[in-house]
Amino acid sequence: MKRLVRKFYVRPALKVAKDLLGKYIVRRMGNLKIVGKIVETEAYVGPRDRASHAYLPASLRKKYPQGKITKRNEAEYLIGGHIYIYLVYGMHWQFNIVTGKRGAPECVLIRAIEPVVFSKLKISDKGGFIISKKNSKLKNLTNGPGKLCRYLKLDKSFYGEYLAKSKRIWLEHGEKINTNSIKSGPRIGIDYAGKYWAKKPWRFWI
DNA sequence: GTACAGATTGAG
């Protein structure tokens, strides 16, 4: 499969979040490759998004025209295709993919993947890949944003890594997803952002 | 320097 290139990521987070569904995350460690299919994402759209780490109240935007850049969120301002990873609740890593142009702090949180185990991969009637039932337990290892980071062995050392060039992690074209099969709903765990932003249906899954 | 909440998880 072909690696996704920069152009894919340099688009609005809402578009990339939907297009990421069905794509494969490939994590290489020496000869070993761990592969997961992206099945759930969330978009964070920049300074005006109250739930974003780059959120900046309208009243302060003139004072900080570059945005609210801190040591924690500075990777969000890189050009699309970089990794923004951070720790929540003191123990869980959250894997985000930066989108858009340099200076625009948009990103997509990867909330869930499905492990792809090549040795047990089956071909469906229609020619696509399916994961055999024996692997259904594996799903429980990757059905949350913190869990999938543990599964893929991702941590702070991936902060700012570039997916278009990295030798240890990248994305590949995967299954073609029918637009009709994409579901959406409110993002998770961001009630602090107030009703208006918490209600935005910017979580996508298949 | 201190306080505090958080884009979660797993156990009970």
Place this chain on the structure above:
DNA sequence: TCAATCTGTACT
């Protein structure tokens, strides 16, 4: 339902 666990950020 709740504790675990630690960092960034906003205060004094």
